[in-house]
Amino acid sequence: MNNYESVFIATPVLSDQQLEELFGKFRGVITENGGQIVNEEAWGVRKLAYPIQKKTTGYYFLLEFTGEGSLVDILETQYRRDERVIRFLTFRQDKYAVEYSEKRRNKLAGKTTEKKEEE
Amino acid sequence: MAANNNAQQSEIRYLNPVTVDVRKKKYCRFKKAGIKYVDYKDPEFLKKFLNEQGKILPRRLTGTSQKFQKKVAQAVKRARHLAILPFVTDLMK
Numbered sequence: 156m157n158n159y160e161s162v163f164i165a166t167p168v169l170s171d172q173q174l175e176e177l178f179g180k181f182r183g184v185i186t187e188n189g190g191q192i193v194n195e196e197a198w199g200v201r202k203l204a205y206p207i208q209k210k211t212t213g214y215y216f217l218l219e220f221t222g223e224g225s226l227v228d229i230l231e232t233q234y235r236r237d238e239r240v241i242r243f244l245t246f247r248q249d250k251y252a253v254e255y256s257e258k259r260r261n262k263l264a265g266k267t268t269e270k271k272e273e274e
Numbered sequence: 275m276a277a278n279n280n281a282q283q284s285e286i287r288y289l290n291p292v293t294v295d296v297r298k299k300k301y302c303r304f305k306k307a308g309i310k311y312v313d314y315k316d317p318e319f320l321k322k323f324l325n326e327q328g329k330i331l332p333r334r335l336t337g338t339s340q341k342f343q344k345k346v347a348q349a350v351k352r353a354r355h356l357a358i359l360p361f362v363t364d365l366m367k
Contacts, residue, residue: 162315162356204360213357217315244356251311259313 156221158193158253163234163243164213167200177239178216184233190222194260207241219248219256300337304345312342314349317358323350328363 165177178197185192198215207213220226227245234243248256303309313319323331323338323346330350333343353359 164356203357204354204363205357207357215356242356244352246352249311255311255313 157224158219158221158248159227159245160248160252160256161218161220161227161230161243161245163216163218163240164203164207165216165239166208166210166241167212167214168210169214169239173239174214177237180237181216181218181230181233184230185218185220185222185226188222188226188229190220190226192218192220194219194256196263210241213241302337302339302342304338304342309342312345312349314352314356315358317353320346320350320353320359324359326364328360 163181165174169177174197178195182192182195194217196217198217200212200214203211203213231243231245234240304312323336325331330347333340336343338346350359354361
């Protein structure tokens with residue numbers, strides 16, 4: 156059971172309801188195939204550093220989950236099939252990454268006002 | 275043999291004393307700060323390792339050790355893939 160972190164960008168033209176449904180779809184893909192979601196975040200619409208498919212903004216989603224390696228292949232084929240997803244990146248977290256994301260999550264959850272120092 | 279070399283060298287008169295600039299000892303900021311993981315999701319931190327065009331700065335300028343330079347490069351490339359950082363730009367700072 157490895158820890159994975161996956162970020163994908165959806166086209167900004169979708170309505171909130173469609174975005175939620177899209178996010179739920181990938182959440183379902185993970186849970187159905189024996190994965191377990193550790194953390195999920197929606198960063199909202201952000202400006203892209205360079206236009207992707209002629210669009211300059213995108214809706215970012217982050218999914219952190221644990222699962223088998225085969226789960227990632229399934230997830231990525233789903234990403235490729237869905238044309239609303241314009242870019243995705245999935246990678247396996249090493250132990251430092253897991254530790255860092257936990258610390259980051261506590262900090263975000265804690266809503267502490269002090270600056271998010273780089274760990 | 276070395277003796278007379280020194281003799282010849284010493285005959286050379288410099289107009290002004292040769293100034294050797296005292297170089298600040300570079301250190302790896304990751305080891306010093308105890309940072310273990312370079313996060314690709316935070317552009318502000320990564321920008322410290324990019325020049326104006328958005329290219330990754332070499333180790334000899336930033337002084338980071340090879341282990342962390344690889345992590346920084348990996349993080350920058352991931353950020354570029356996700357359009358968090360541009361591949362090439364002008365006047366990024």
